[in-house]
Amino acid sequence: MKAFDFDERLDASSQYEIESILASTGVFSSQEIEMAVELVRENLEKGSQGSGYFFLLARDESDKMAGFTCFGLIPCTIYSYDLYWIAVRSDCQGMGLGRRLCLLTEAQVKKRGGKKIYAETSGRKDYALTRNFYLKMGFQELGRLEDYYAPGDDKVIYGKDI
Ligand SMILES: CC(C)(COP(=O)(O)OP(=O)(O)OC[C@H]1O[C@@H](n2cnc3c(N)ncnc32)[C@H](O)[C@@H]1OP(=O)(O)O)[C@@H](O)C(=O)NCCC(=O)NCCS
Numbered sequence: 001m002k003a004f005d006f007d008e009r010l011d012a013s014s015q016y017e018i019e020s021i022l023a024s025t026g027v028f029s030s031q032e033i034e035m036a037v038e039l040v041r042e043n044l045e046k047g048s049q050g051s052g053y054f055f056l057l058a059r060d061e062s063d064k065m066a067g068f069t070c071f072g073l074i075p076c077t078i079y080s081y082d083l084y085w086i087a088v089r090s091d092c093q094g095m096g097l098g099r100r101l102c103l104l105t106e107a108q109v110k111k112r113g114g115k116k117i118y119a120e121t122s123g124r125k126d127y128a129l130t131r132n133f134y135l136k137m138g139f140q141e142l143g144r145l146e147d148y149y150a151p152g153d154d155k156v157i158y159g160k161d162i
Helices: 012-027 030-051 097-111 125-135
Strands: 005-009 052-061 065-073 080-088 116-122 141-151 151-162
Touching: 005 097, 012 030, 012 065, 012 080, 030 052, 030 065, 030 080, 052 097, 065 097, 080 097, 097 116, 116 125, 125 141, 125 151
Parallel strands: 080 116
Antiparallel strands: 005 052, 052 065, 065 080, 116 151, 141 151
16 A cells, blocks of 8 residues: 655646646646646746646655645635646556545645535546546536537536535
8 A cells, every 4th residue: 555645846847747746647638738848937936826736746755756735816816716627647546545635625626715626537438437437526617618629528517615
């Protein structure tokens, strides 16, 4: 059983580790990965408060990043947060790390006065496990935007009151 530590220490090497975690999952396009890396850069440049992008990182016994979340207050809302990203390195999946990251992120959101957390994903068949993960974490499906990403590729919106 692997042991994990959690922190919020982003540094210059974090973007490469995050890139490598996202690539390891096999579900994200290079364009999506670049978008995530951009959020890391914004955070490094402006800080968490300044950028609005907060990160929670999980590290394995060798201090290598094993998973992360990125979340933030949705602009123009008073207590609604978006879980922009959650990902666990492929060799660490199915060990409860995603659950811990999600619960710790919810605790962070709550600490900051957040009352609602939202996540969105694709309605495609290959995202079924991700959708199942949100349901297992107590999120509810709140809406579905048909053919949002592409024909036959809906956007599914999940939310949870915390
Ligand atoms: C989704 C993801 C974050 C889950 O992390 P994880 O560490 O594998 O999940 P956990 O081991 O904590 O499992 C949490 C729950 O989700 C369910 N789950 C997770 N992976 C599953 C899988 N491959 N098959 C079926 N159920 C799964 C588990 O049954 C578990 O519920 P339980 O505790 O009641 O049994 C991870 O698989 C991942 O990074 N996937 C690719 C990236 C992604 O889709 N991110 C979300 C969109 S940004």
